[in-house]
Amino acid sequence: xxxxxxLGGYYIKPNQDGPGGHxxxxxxxxxxxxxxxxxARALHAHSLxxxxxxGFLAMQYNLVVSSNTVAVxxxxxxxxxxxxxxxxxxxxxxLGLVDAYVMYRWLGNPQDAPIR
Numbered sequence: 001x002x003x004x005x006x007l008g009g010y011y012i013k014p015n016q017d018g019p020g021g022h023x024x025x026x027x028x029x030x031x032x033x034x035x036x037x038x039x040a041r042a043l044h045a046h047s048l049x050x051x052x053x054x055g056f057l058a059m060q061y062n063l064v065v066s067s068n069t070v071a072v073x074x075x076x077x078x079x080x081x082x083x084x085x086x087x088x089x090x091x092x093x094x095l096g097l098v099d100a101y102v103m104y105r106w107l108g109n110p111q112d113a114p115i116r
């Protein structure tokens with residue numbers, strides 16, 4: 001919040017039910033006028049704390065638009081890896097069909113991290 005103005009928000013939920021329920025999925029929304037002010041980084045920090053408190057062992061973003069290079073760089077700086085590319089999965093309003101990434105970060109003990 002900036003005064004009475006909402007700057008952003010996020011959701012957090014299991015990426016899937018059942019045996020994959022230890023991986024959470026988050027989505028973020030930042031108001032256009034708040035871009036470049038650290039809102040996404042703050043939302044991520046809060047969601048990371050929340051995910052760990054809820055017992056999630058990993059966080060996955062299912063669709064990070066490749067042309068959103070600011071977001072891609074931020075998530076990489078915060079420890080996420082691009083683990084998959086979805087060809088032409090996003091219909092950008094000016095660029096047309098662009099790729100999207102699946103990005104993943106292990107939150108559990110480092111010795112339990114997936115082997116890649």
